[in-house]
Amino acid sequence: VNTFSSVEVIGGGLIGTSIALKLAKNGSQVRVVDSNAAHAKVANSLIGSSLLAENAPIECVVVATPVEALAEVIVSALISNPKCIVIDIGSIKTKVILDVWTLTESMSNKVELRERYIPTHPMAGREVSGPDGARSDLFEGRAWAITPHSQSKEPTLNRVEALVREFGAVVYRMSPEEHDRQVAMTSHLPQLLASLLASVLKSPLDLAGQGLRDMTRLAHSNPAMWAPIVQGNRSELEPLLNEIIKSINDLKDKLFEKRLYL
Amino acid sequence: VNTFSSVEVIGGGLIGTSIALKLAKNGSQVRVVDSNAAHAKVANSLIGSSLLAENAPIECVVVATPVEALAEVIVSALISNPKCIVIDIGSIKTKVILDVWTLTESMSNKVELRERYIPTHPMAGREVSGPDGARSDLFEGRAWAITPHSQSKEPTLNRVEALVREFGAVVYRMSPEEHDRQVAMTSHLPQLLASLLASVLKSPLDLAGQGLRDMTRLAHSNPAMWAPIVQGNRSELEPLLNEIIKSINDLKDKLFEKRLYL
Numbered sequence: 412v413n414t415f416s417s418v419e420v421i422g423g424g425l426i427g428t429s430i431a432l433k434l435a436k437n438g439s440q441v442r443v444v445d446s447n448a449a450h451a452k453v454a455n456s457l458i459g460s461s462l463l464a465e466n467a468p469i470e471c472v473v474v475a476t477p478v479e480a481l482a483e484v485i486v487s488a489l490i491s492n493p494k495c496i497v498i499d500i501g502s503i504k505t506k507v508i509l510d511v512w513t514l515t516e517s518m519s520n521k522v523e524l525r526e527r528y529i530p531t532h533p534m535a536g537r538e539v540s541g542p543d544g545a546r547s548d549l550f551e552g553r554a555w556a557i558t559p560h561s562q563s564k565e566p567t568l569n570r571v572e573a574l575v576r577e578f579g580a581v582v583y584r585m586s587p588e589e590h591d592r593q594v595a596m597t598s599h600l601p602q603l604l605a606s607l608l609a610s611v612l613k614s615p616l617d618l619a620g621q622g623l624r625d626m627t628r629l630a631h632s633n634p635a636m637w638a639p640i641v642q643g644n645r646s647e648l649e650p651l652l653n654e655i656i657k658s659i660n661d662l663k664d665k666l667f668e669k670r671l672y673l
Numbered sequence: 674v675n676t677f678s679s680v681e682v683i684g685g686g687l688i689g690t691s692i693a694l695k696l697a698k699n700g701s702q703v704r705v706v707d708s709n710a711a712h713a714k715v716a717n718s719l720i721g722s723s724l725l726a727e728n729a730p731i732e733c734v735v736v737a738t739p740v741e742a743l744a745e746v747i748v749s750a751l752i753s754n755p756k757c758i759v760i761d762i763g764s765i766k767t768k769v770i771l772d773v774w775t776l777t778e779s780m781s782n783k784v785e786l787r788e789r790y791i792p793t794h795p796m797a798g799r800e801v802s803g804p805d806g807a808r809s810d811l812f813e814g815r816a817w818a819i820t821p822h823s824q825s826k827e828p829t830l831n832r833v834e835a836l837v838r839e840f841g842a843v844v845y846r847m848s849p850e851e852h853d854r855q856v857a858m859t860s861h862l863p864q865l866l867a868s869l870l871a872s873v874l875k876s877p878l879d880l881a882g883q884g885l886r887d888m889t890r891l892a893h894s895n896p897a898m899w900a901p902i903v904q905g906n907r908s909e910l911e912p913l914l915n916e917i918i919k920s921i922n923d924l925k926d927k928l929f930e931k932r933l934y935l
Contacts, residue, residue, distance in 0.1 A: 532880075534880050534881075534882045535882070536884075553882065554879055554880050554881075554882065556879075556880055583879045583880065585879070590880070593877075593878055593879065593880045593881075594880055596873065596874050596875065596878060596885075597874075597878050597880050597881040597882065597884075597885045598880070598882070598884060598885070600870065600873070601870060601884050601885050601887075601888040601889075602884070603921075603924065604866050604869075604870055604888065605888065607866075607917055607920045607921065607924075608862065608863060608866055608917075610920060611858070611862070611913055611916045611917060611920070612858050612859075613858065615855075616855055616858060616859050617816055617818075617845045617847070617855065618794075618796050618816050618818055618845065618852070618855040618856055618859050618860070619796075619816075619855075619859040620796045620797070620815065620816065620859065620860070622798075622859070622860060622863050622864070622890075622891050623858075623859045623860070623863050625863075625887040625888070625890055625891075626863040626866065626867065626887070626888060626891070627863075628884075628887055629884050629887075629888070641928065642927075642928055645928040645929065648928065649925065649928070649929075651873055652921050652924070652925055654873045655869055655870075655873060655921060656918055656921055656922070658869045658872060658873070659865075659869065659914050659917060659918055660918070662865065662869075662914070663911065663914055665904075666903065666904055666907040666910065666911070667907065667911075
């Protein structure tokens with residue numbers, strides 16, 4: 412039931428390697444490439460006998476690099492692999508699409524290139540990073556956004572949706588703007604609040620319990636990975652941060668009013 | 674191995690009923706009283722054959738009411754039950770002790786009354802409230818603070834520590850001020866941030882995942898219970914809220930600086 416018989420995953424981190432493992436399990440030939448040779452080696456050794464040969468043709472490229480590298484790698488993959496569908500799995504969508512547009516603007520075949528690019532985002536992750544934490548079932552039951560752009564065509568979108576369903580994920584098709592609005596609330600703001608909370612804690616904290624553990628778990632994620640994500644979605648995040656500040660100020664006013672209780 | 678052979682629990686909510694259930698299991702005679710007759714009935718029916726008879730003498734009273742009622746109920750229990758040790762399990766400590774001091778200030782036997790009162794706080798809870806959610810193992814492995822005041826005596830403290838260990842809890846003895854400093858960070862601030870985060874979410878949120886669930890779980894707790902707790906600890910909370918506001922403003926500055934990434 413594999414949608415693509417041969418897939419190249421660019422980026423052998425947690426997500427990229429998990430994708431490669433699941434595709435291999437589903438019967439695709441797959442390989443992982445990574446500028447970090449050690450990561451690529453670990454990832455490809457996990458793939459085992461389904462490893463895609465060096466010069467074999469590729470039907471699909473999955474770009475799973477950090478977000479700051481996405482646009483360049485997507486465009487390069489589109490150019491290097493004619494007719495290949497290229498998807499990315501980045502945590503922000505409008506900025507990446509805009510950057511892909513900018514990079515392809517002066518190219519004579521820009522319409523054909525852009526048509527082959529489908530932006531996506533699986534809502535999955537762990538507090539570990541790198542290929543060692545990869546799991547083929549990472550996307551089971553998770554939401555996976557597919558965010559068509561102005562050049563997206565239905566047959567290509569349908570193939571990518573079939574690919575996503577191979578992971579046991581639930582497809583949500585929505586605009587890139589709607590995606591960015593939602594992840595600002597469901598992912599980026601929680602991430603920032605967890606980090607802010609963790610940053611004000613002062614030891615000793617003998618009385619810490621499950622509540623605090625839940626509220627600071629996300630703060631253990633890699634800040635180098637998160638910084639460009641939240642910065643890339645700052646126009647959605649700014650009004651939410653302003654709302655939080657306003658709510659804290661309202662709360663402080665209530666706490667210090669003369670009324671005995673809130 | 675029961676520290677007290679007969680215990681009255683005042684307040685048949687989640688915590689009070691869980692305490693009663695564990696004491697009954699450990700071989701104490703126990704009863705729950707509550708101004709809500711339905712709660713008392715449910716709680717006492719769960720106790721079964723270990724139910725303490727109406728006029729039997731009491732060795733210990735556990736006050737487990739909402740925090741706004743604690744001081745009055747504690748003082749009333751100290752007066753009604755001579756020689757009895759009275760503990761409370763309230764989420765804030767300095768304000769409750771201060772209120773007990775104020776209420777007993779004009780009493781000729783105030784030293785004897787205050788000596789018999791030991792303030793405590795088990796770090797346990799659930800997002801459900803009322804006796805139906807009670808579990809005898811609620812305190813297993815949890816921290817349980819004991820916060821001596823100026824009139825506390827070692828033999829009484831030791832008996833209460835033995836009681837706490839009956840629940841499988843880990844005793845932390847500390848000053849009321851240290852307790853309030855810690856719970857501001859480990860409990861009250863996480864609680865407030867979870868509620869603030871929940872309040873800025875706008876549907877639809879198809880892309881919500883485990884991170885958001887963890888970060889908003891505490892927001893499902895009862896606001897009527899939490900309001901007097903955070904207000905009672907406002908002097909510890911205010912500087913933390915100011916730190917959070919400052920951190921959010923610093924973050925906003927960074928997001929909108931010309932540098933590409935944080």
